[in-house]
Structures are given as structure tokens and as C-alpha cells.
Amino acid sequence: MKHSIHPTQLGLENFQAALSGLKHSEEWKYVDLKRLTDYIPQNFGTLDAQSACPELKNKIWTTENSPQQNSFLALPEAQPSHYQELDLAGKNLGAFLLEYKPEGKHQFLLSHLRLVCPARAKIQLNISVQSAPDAANLLNQSWEIILGEEAEFELNFLDQSSGSNLNFYNFSFACAGSSSLLFNHYTHGSAISKLNCQAALNGEEAKASFNSLALLAKRQAAHSQFLVEHKQPNTYSEEAFRAILRDESIAEFSGKIIVSPHAIGTDAKQLTRHLLLSDLARAHTRPQLEILADDVKCSHGATVGQLDAEQLFYLGARGLSPKEAEESLLKGFISELLDRCTYPDFRQAFTLQP
């Protein structure tokens, strides 16, 4: 009865079958694989970019054919049946909002969008992912983003989906010479969320900045994997990752920077900060630098800690109660990364409490 299976179901089956081989890998060892192997969706679906952004409808093509290269998928082995391509040619300047609002509560949902930001275009794309408040969906969203020469692209990603979701997001960026990429990622967390982000700086003087902010609680787990490859001279990258962890939540950050032999004059920075508000919360952070060129600047820093006692005392000495002082420091902690987003609606929508 193979013909009766929803094509997306095959992706889930392949993925679940592959999980047993992943459990010993460095990338998956902190992921609660049992939650994934046990997941039985009520139905299957796709997240459609056309309905997410009616404004770009005639710019989005849907195909049933998988792209040749699918290694960037968040769930390896999951073969997408639903693949869309968005060409922003002619849209040299503009801001677009993609709003994904799946209605199902226990669905396996796939989307795979390839997006081309043409040379010299200045584009801001704002993506919000929402869900029913009590949903427990399994999401597998993948983006492949190609920046032309001198393109300026700001991608703001706000995850407002249910705290019980299992979310797998994958971003793959290819950046041409003198292009500039700004990627801001904000989430209140889900039962499991995994963010994979790969960027290849393929042209000279390409710049890429990544900011990720996760506010986690209960038994949520967030796993973030960043890979930045400096392939040409005078390229720049910056990764700033912050998480606030309450209750028994877990945050994992793994960031690798590769500077190829040719990429002299590379400037790469990585900074992670985890704020633990509970004795039971845990943070793992793994910076990795692989530098094969001379004359480069690479720096990384990682802190895991609690709220600063001297700052709390200082605010208290100005009359703020312990609760007000804590809230003020937490707002400060998030605002530094939130302010890098130039889309005001997302800055307002992302608050300390979901």
C-alpha cells in the first residue's frame, strides 16, 4: 500500500531509521533521540512559502523534485517531497515577512526553501514560525540561501511556535564577494530545538554576522551547531550566542570556524554566554577553530554563569527590588542581541516571557 503513504511520511521514516546511527556522534549526543524515535504524528504536511508570504507568491516555485544537494537538511536522510524556490531578482530593495502558521497540533511538517538574493540587492526577510499554543508538532524546516556579490541580506527568524514542539531548523548560506549577511535568531525554545547553521564565505570581503538568543525553561533543550568557513581573503564573521536557562533546561552550542589556507586577512569572532537561573539547568559549549592560514584574527570566548551579584546589589542600592533588578538585568542581557534586528515588530514581539 505504498502509494497511500504521504510522501512526507517517507522522510520521517527514513529519519527515524537513521537515528540509531546518530546517537554516538558528537553532534547528536546531547539530543534526546528517544523523543524523536517515539514521535508518531497524527498527520503529515508541508509548510508552504506561498501562503506564508502572499506578497511573493509569483516569485515562489514549488517542485516535487528534490534538489540534487540535500545534505544541508536538518534531519539527515529525510527526503523532502516539497521543495520551493524563491527568486528575489527584481526585488532589489525591500522587506518581506514570511509567516508560517500551521494549524495542526500533532503534525510532521516539512519545508525546504531555496532563496536567491541577487547581486547588489538589499533585502530584509523576516520569518516567523507560529503554532497552536498546545501543539506538539515535529518541524523540519530547511533554508538554502544564496547571496550574490555585494548583496546585503538581513534574515530575522522569530520562533514563536509551541514550547512542546520538536523543531529542526537548518540554514545554509553561500556568500559571494563583498556580500553582507546578518542573521538574527530568537526563540523561546521548544521541547527540543535544533538549529544548524552553515555559512560559506566564498568571495573576498564577504561578511556574515550571526546572533542567536534562546530563552529556555522547564525541560526544554536547545542544540545549536554553527559552521563558518572562510574560503577567501579578508572575510569577516561574527557569532554571538546567548541563552537564559531556567528550571531543568539545557542549551548546547557548538561552533566551528574553518579558515582555509587561502583566506588570509580573515577576521572571525565567536562569543557565547549562558545565564543559568537554576541549579538544575545545564549548558554545554564547544568552540572549535581550524585555522589553516597565516595572518588571521580569530577569537572566541564563552561564559557560563549566574546573574552578577555586584550588578544586582547596584540596582538594589538604587531602589529596585530583587525581582525588578533581576528583570532589568535579563532585559539587558537579551536587548544587546535583540537590538541588532532592524525589524521593529520582532524586537517588540520577543519578550522575556513567551
Added chain:
Amino acid sequence: MTALLKIEDLRVAIDGNEIVKGLSLEIGFGEKHAIMGPNGSGKSTLSKVLAGHPDYEVLDGSVQFAGVNLLELDTADRSLAGLFLGFQYPPEVPGVNNADFLRQALNIRRKAQKLEELDPLDFNDLLEKKLAELDLHNDIYQERSVNDGFSGGEKKRNEILQMAILEPKLVILDEIDSGLDIDALRLVSKGVNAFASNPDRSLLLITHYQRLLEYIIPTHVHVMIEGKIVKSGGKELAEDLEINGYEQFAGVL
């Protein structure tokens, strides 16, 4: 008239080490007191314990402030009761806008006093007025995060700005002169003097050096050595210390 602050036989420890060892001090309304002493004499500990720093343990003694038992209040309530500590090393608070923070601190106070809270526009008028009075012509105090990237002198001036906005009854300035060049010292002193000219307000200056006391003339000077006040006098005591140093008190204990 009762004193604004009355400390009796105060003993304070941190990590089990007694730092303040039986200190008594009375500060009346409108008085300007200075505590001088060498490094490690417990001056900064005294200022922190009065402000309610959680790391310090009060072993014994009492502190009355404006008619209440200060030691029973938490840090915030001491501030709301009218006690202000100007920090020796004000911490940086990245991400918290200085003006927003000042407005929040003022409005918490106004709310406690059953006064109407100031909206951002009214607060901005007040802030600009205070900045002009203090000769602070730099937009860092409005635009940047609290003390974030401020120089040592700018941090101290921000303490004075906070004092001017919050209008406390007792101002404790812990080494406000450290890290200030002579022009900044003049500017800060001018602000403190203008503030303290109100007879309902009192000052407690903590300093190593007599230099500060040439700009802010104290009514009372105390010498603190090894956790105790060993001598009290008028402003001439500070001049004497400048000439003869603290060594003359070595045998007092």
C-alpha cells in the same frame, strides 16, 4: 533633634573575618562627615554594610536611620528610605539604558511616596535640567547603557547624576575622588556641594586623601583605623592628617 543616622557599636564580618570592630557614629541633618583612614581600615566595608550588601554579616550593634532600624531593611528599602551609596567602582550594566534605569529608579521612589510617576517626556525634561546643573554635556548619560564603556571619571559623574535625580537624605560617597582628574574633581564637588546645601540632607564622605576635602568642606572628620573610629574632630583634623599621616594613631589601638 535626633540624628539622621546613628550607628552604635557596629561589628561587621565578611567570610568570618571581622572588619568593622565596634564602630559608633552619629550624623545629624545637614552635617557633612568625612571618614579618613588607610587602606584596609574598613571604610568601604562600612559603606557597603550601610547600603545592605548581602556578603557582609552584622555581628553586633545597631543602626538607626531616619527613625527606623536600618539593619532590618533590604537593600532596596534602604534606598527608598533615603540612603544613597555612591560606589567606589560602579559596575557596568550592559543592555540597560542609563536614562531608562534612572527613570525606573525614580518612579519606584515616587510610587513609594504616593506621587505620580513621571512619563518619559517629563523625565527627560528633569534629566536635561539635572545634566545642565551638573555641567554634564555629554549624551552618554542618556544614550548609553549604565556605565557601559564609561571612563572612570564618567562613572563617578554618573553616580552624582543619580544622586541628584533620586534626592536622598543621606549620601555616602565611597572614594568618589579616586580616578578623577582635577577638573572632574571640581565638577563632582560642585554637584555634591549644591546638593548638600539643602539643610535636610547629610553627607558621609569616605576618602584616603585630604584633597577632596578642600573642595567639599566637612563639618566633621573621623579617623578610622582597623575597624574603629580612633579620633574625631573638625576639618582641621584632615589637614593634620595630611601633614602627619596615619602613623600617629598606630599606638592608639
